[in-house]
Amino acid sequence: MVPIRAGWFPRWRAPAAVAAGALPALAFPAPALWWFAYAALVPWMLLLRSAPTGRRAVLEGWLGGAGFIVAVHHWLLPSLHVFLVPLAALLGLLWIPWALLVRELLGGKPAAGRAAAALVLVPAGWLLSEVVRSWQGLGGPWGLLGASQWQVPPALRLASVGGVWLLSLLVVAVNSALVLLIAAPRARIPAVAGVTGCAVLIGVVWLWVPGPQTSDRLRVAVVQPGVVPDGPDSVEQRFAAGERLTRGLAGQPVDLVVWGESSVGGDLTARPDLAGRLAALSAQVGAPLLVNVDARGADGPGIRKSAVLVGPNGLTGDRYDKMRLVPFGEYVPARALLGWATSVGKAAGEDRVAGDAPVVMDLPARPDGLPGVRLGPLVCFESAFPDMSRHLARDGAVLLVAQSATSSFQDSWAPGQHASLAALRAAETGRPMVHATLTGVSAVHGPSGERIGPALPTSASTARVYEVPLAGGTTPYVRHGDWPVAAALAALAAYCAVEGLRSLRRPAPEPSGPPARTARGSAARRAR
Template sequence: MVLTVSKRVARRRAAAAVAAGALPCLAFPAPALWWFAYVALVPWMLLLRSAPTGRRAALEGWLGGAGFVFAVHHWLLPSLHVFLFVLAALLGALWIPFALLVRELLGGAPSGGRAAAALVLVPSGWLLSELARSWQGLGGPWGLLGASQWQVAPALRLASVGGVWLVGLVVVAVNCALVLLVAIPGARAPAVAGVTGCAVLTGVVWLWAPRPEVSGGLRVAVVQPGLVADGPDAPERRFAIGEELTRSLAGQRPDLVVWGESSVGEDLTARPDLARRLADLSARVGAPLLVNVDARPADRPGIRKSAVLVGPGGPTGDRYDKMRLVPFGEYVPARALLGWATSVGKAAGENRVPGGAQVLMDLPGRADVRIAPLVCFESAFPDMSRNLVRDGAALLVDQSATSSFQGGWAPAQHASLSALRAAETGRPMVHATLTGISEVHGPSGERVGPALSTSAREARVYEVPLARGTTLYVRFGDWPVGAALAALAACCAAGGVRSVRLGTPAGTPAGTPVPEPLGELPSKN
């Protein structure tokens, strides 16, 4: 009977871990309950601190991580099918260090010193998992916890100092302080100090961090053709709709017209008629067009996605080939081993070829403006926009297409990233898509003008403020990541965290015989 009850408890804890790990997804768009991020981790952390052994905490960290990955990426299910479950299970393991830190530092009745250490080391453990999964081969930095704060002005100011990483550290620290406050009465002083410290940090940054100095502006037109029914002639029909919408801009005096990702379906060298039509549009509206060609170039092998600038005389020669491709969507990692994914979901039938370097484009007629193109989920990578601004970018432009995920959370999640990148770099960012959501954010991350929804078929001109100067994030980069890793390394080197014995209950002195926990009793025949 004891065995049956213990197994039931273990199963309930496992289910609770998955559900608790999934809770933070509600802080991201489309629900966009940004405030929920500051309490969303509390149920999961309470479960982890009560784990009977380190082994159990590791399992519940893994399950919670899998729940988080699945919830934040659930809109991929129609494309990846069963492979999304496999992906969530693999990436979920990245939260095991976080889980072990929670149990070690928050389990039992921690001393004031251990509670204070938890406020630094537990957020650092979370950041460690985010850093690991930010590698492109594991899907990239989509769904970083700090990105849930894209519409909160004080959080965007924090991003200008330490990027999305600093925002994430503050969010997890607040969750950790709440756990101390709720579950450990003796740790109320460190808990209050932790919340107060986060508030003071945010206030100091708000008052002291340099703000972008607005200097002039740019009239940027975004062309969103909307949904086009699938079919062999879909690229041509989409091109024709974009052409018609762009013509409507004549007389509105834009400085730049931006089309979305894959807005041109054939190589312009192989189709000079398309190049002429784009050149005629440029002459008609009096501005260059930044289009995106998804095709096999005549002069290079493989299929590429390329941002191409076109003026009244045709393509200017400025071209950027997308560097960071979407795993499975644009290439299949280790295709010889994982090629079966193409038969299960909508994985790429042929690997696209990545570009070799980032590119800045001079805007014709505006010697003071250099355009920095990004393609699709490259806007999720903070280092790419930072590098472009360090090289002299005045305007960040992300060309995207999320038409495969209409009706889900993907368009809103993707559009929100432009606010973070703008705030981090102090440069405005244009997020132009084929089917919405298209929007523009100013140099502090604030939205400029109305967004174009997923139901819109429209061309709209935005008055985009330009800015001078550099943010601290552009100047110093990912220093919060280095600080977090240094804190973990220093604490381990100094023996501040006990060596984790997976089968040992929290608080048990080394060398003490440990009985098997009820949830892991061996079965009896």
């Protein structure tokens, strides 16, 4: 065996932390190794628990968090270029409290009580970082660890109880138990109990929490025009492609036609020619069209992205303006300070104007007796926010529709990651969700989060009709909201309070005086 030289291993801990933090990205699309999420944090956590000092844990928690952000958002590099690195460094700071918890609770040889506490507090610490970075100004809730479970039916049922937050807690708890099994033999009993408890929780929810009860079905057509070459006529070419594909739906039973984000390049109140063409399409197909306008409004300054419903008689008056804009993509935060980002990447040259409130739209009743259906529109980035779809469900939306465009990231992991979010939002709310894009991936998910029909890949240019099951009732998540977040914060607050009381009750160390002079030392001094 070759001896490890002193100081050799610490020099490799920093790059190892970055690499270990990046590993969980493999659980998301495109790799979509959902099962890997339950062990993906183990290398990073083993590194943190062995940190020789708290300062070292802080550094490795920060570096691992930055590595995670870069890995999950690497497809932003063509747009942000080097700006992604300082952004990841900023967001990586959010994992420092979690890193200290891992070192404190999982380090050394934890007793059974401390190990049991770790199975609660370490997941809570991870969730704290996810909640903070879910703020729109910090990039929003993209890459939440629980979202990696979008294709697992038992996990989706769990999401209907506590949202994506409960899934994140579950995944980190299993990772924590694996760390105890590997590195802390004295704590194997609570570790096994923790894994068993997670399995029992999933089983109980699967057996006792009822799934959505479907009744009627809505025939929804998704129009995906595909890639249109950039140029002065690209907006009109995209509109014409959507028009052509929609016209091909004539003669099929359709209740709603959905176009992707930025599918219309002119304000419809100022462009009666475009509004007339859409109305004629609606009459020809026999269904209203939900299009998306990306244009400067005639009634005010600024560019808005708006979901607009058009019927055979023209504009219905239903319009929703996108509320949560993409940082740097649609506006530059603190533009006076960070406006230079437009010179090194594809940051927004002009800030879009945000909408004021969510909107629920009404579809007309069907001739066969199906009553009018209420739909809740979201635009692109907004499908990542659990609270927005929950709000629409509480307001009476029976169908959720997200209009998106990821054309700038066509050959990356972004389209698949974005489309997968529809499964989470559907499962959380018990409402089916249609994710319609310009260039793919377009997908439809039922009220349990299950996929309805095949998704439209990024290579497709087509229109497809989906039989979307509708469901009533209210999921526990819609009824009770983000209770896992509140529970995690309460657990962390209780832990901080207990540790604070212990530090107050701990007796202060006795002051150490100067060393006593020995007789031999005194004699030696006298001799000198």
